[in-house]
Amino acid sequence: MATEKFSITIIFVNYKTSKLIDACLKSLTSQSFLNFNIVIVDNSPNNFDILELESLKIKFKDIFEISIFKPKFNLGFAGGNNYAIRRVKTKYTFLLNCDTEIDDPDCLSKIYEYMEAHKNVAMLSPKMKIFSNPNIIWYAGAKINPSNFYLSYHIGENRKDSGQFDKTIDTDYSVGAALFFRTEITNKIGFLDEIFFMYWEETDWNLTAKQNGYIIKYFPKTTVLHKVRINSVNNKENERVNLFQLYLYTRNMIILHFKHYSLLKILIFLPRQLIKKTLIQLRVAMKNSEYKIILTQIRAIYNGIYIGFNRKMYRSCRKKMVEEYKFLNTIPKISRSLQ
Incomplete structure (x- = not known):
């Protein structure tokens, strides 16, 4: 599958984030390892960013080989990455969020050398820190536990980096913001499940990889900076006021339960999680007089159970996926700041 020209393909999925991609590409120019190419999948509507992306291609033409793909409609994070991965011919692929540097x-040289020396490792993510405060950790490995209220969490998140997470270890999942993998594993585990659109898709993919015997690592010998908002890191109650985010986060968590856990575990753990999360969102809705929040939560629960059950029964969700894509394009956003 590898080509002689490049060893790594770095993929960005763009949605009105061309300026962020510009900054990330600038940060990549300092890499000692330059045997990689760039693929950008533009999900932005109506050619919103295409001219700026084309200008980036020209701007960096003497450093990177950049390919730009423009699907007919917004494929989300999962579908956008799949669109590119299906066209990748390099030995390794690196999914990189636009808001990273x-x-x-x-x-890249450290990751490449590690993967070359450890043929049994299929995926990894480096240590990730918060861009606005590089002393604070965002990701130092991850844990998944169906009995936990949050289901999954990043190890070390929001803690000061004092070298306490500097050992390369197995991890429950590599994070989609900086996910490095052997391209050939798609021959066995397939691609990201596009029903997720975004949120939980990489967790689902990692679990599938583990179920197929692949090893996943947290690799702290290098770091990636993530422009995550501090308030989202500190949001321990999981309050969500962006309807798009709320809908997908709730729906997809349910789908993931159905895909990877027994019906007994689903019946024991999922109702408790959903009741608590719904009560939290009800409080937010009442506090801000935005009752679309709770209506969105209820719809997310219904469709999560419907899709999850059908996924568990290995039934096609093609028709439902089309309906969901149409809905996601019309879901209302709350524009004002909520308390």
């Missing part, structure tokens, strides 16, 4: 000039 790499400050370690040896980042």
Whole structure:
């Protein structure tokens, strides 16, 4: 599957984030390892960013080979990455969020050398820190536990980096914001499940990889900076006021339960999680007089159970997926700041 020209393909999925991609590409120019190409999948509507992306292609033409793909409609994070991965011919693929930057000039060389030396490792993510405060960790490995209220969490999140997470270890999942993998594993585990659109899709994919015997690592020998909002890191109650985010996060968590856990575990753990999360969202809705929040939560629960059950029974969700894509394009956003 590898080509002689490049060893790594870095994929960005763009949705009105061309300026962020520009900054990330600038950070990549300092890499000591330059044997990689760039693929950008533009999900933005109505050619919103296409001219700016084309200008980036020209701007960096002497450093990177950049390919830009424009699907007919917004495929989401899962579908956008799949669109690119299906066209990748390199040995390795690196999914990189647009809102990341790499400050370690040896980042790619360290990851490449590690993967070459450890043929049993299929996926990894480096340590990730918060861009606005690089002393604070965002990701140092991850845990998944169906009995936990949050289902999954990042190890070390929001903690000061004092070197306490500097050991390469197995992890429950590599994070989609910086996910490095052997391209050939798609021959066995397939691609990201596009029903997720975004949120939980990489967790689902990692679980599928583990179920197929693949090893996944947290690799702290290098770091990636993530422009995550501090308030989202500190939001321990999981309050969500963006309807698009709320809908997908709730729906997809339910789908993931059905895909990877027994019906007994689903019946024991999922209702408790959903009741508590719904009560939290009800409180937010009442506090802000935005009752679309709770209506969105209820719809997310219904469709999560419907899709999840059908996924568990290995039934096609093609028709439902089309309906969901149409709904996601019309879901209302709350524009004002909520308390």
